[in-house]
Amino acid sequence: MNEGRSTGGTDDCLRCGGALSAMGIEQFRTGGTSGGWKLLFGEMAELGEEMISFAVFACRDCGRVELRVPRAIGS
Numbered sequence: 005m006n007e008g009r010s011t012g013g014t015d016d017c018l019r020c021g022g023a024l025s026a027m028g029i030e031q032f033r034t035g036g037t038s039g040g041w042k043l044l045f046g047e048m049a050e051l052g053e054e055m056i057s058f059a060v061f062a063c064r065d066c067g068r069v070e071l072r073v074p075r076a077i078g079s
């Protein structure tokens with residue numbers, strides 16, 4: 005029962021404030037045809053790559069799943 009707000013916490017669930025568990029990196033096809041990717045990611049979707057990687061996090065408390073752009077990973 006820890007209700008302290010941790011500003012600057014990295015992986016708190018936006019819905020219930022629980023801890024998010026990293027599920028790993030998943031790759032999704034951009035395909036180059038779905039305009040939604042461009043709306044969301046702009047130039048990232050313009051890089052010409054067919055696959056885009058997201059870090060997947062899941063909340064154990066409420067089941068919310070979050071996708072994040074992995075930054076500074078592997079390079």
Ligand SMILES: [Zn+2]
Nearest residue numbers: 017020063066
């Ligand atoms: Zn949650």
